[in-house]
Amino acid sequence: MQMTTDINLATYIKVVKHIPLTRYYFNEKQLCIEFDVSLEDLNKYQEEYLNSQFADYDASKRNFMRLLRQK
Numbered sequence: 672m673q674m675t676t677d678i679n680l681a682t683y684i685k686v687v688k689h690i691p692l693t694r695y696y697f698n699e700k701q702l703c704i705e706f707d708v709s710l711e712d713l714n715k716y717q718e719e720y721l722n723s724q725f726a727d728y729d730a731s732k733r734n735f736m737r738l739l740r741q742k
Contacts, residue, residue: 673713674705679729683720684708 672693675681681704684690693705706713720726 672705672707673710674703675713675717676701676703677717678702678704679725680717680720681706683723683725684713684716687723687725688716 675684676698681692684706685692690706690708693707695702695704697703708716
């Protein structure tokens with residue numbers, strides 16, 4: 672089992688790769704999400720995510736939300 676705190680990566684793994692999450696828990700204020708995958712697979716999915724259009728979407732959304740909060 673491997674864990675990530677990156678919500679966008681976890682969403683990509685769950686929705687695009689169709690891998691259900693094993694469990695989630697909070698480490699103080701941080702959400703930790705676990706999947707039943709190897710470390711190699713987690714690294715592969717992370718690289719795929721970073722090279723996909725989803726990473727650009729997530730970054731753009733985050734920047735637009737930041738702009739909204741400034742107003």
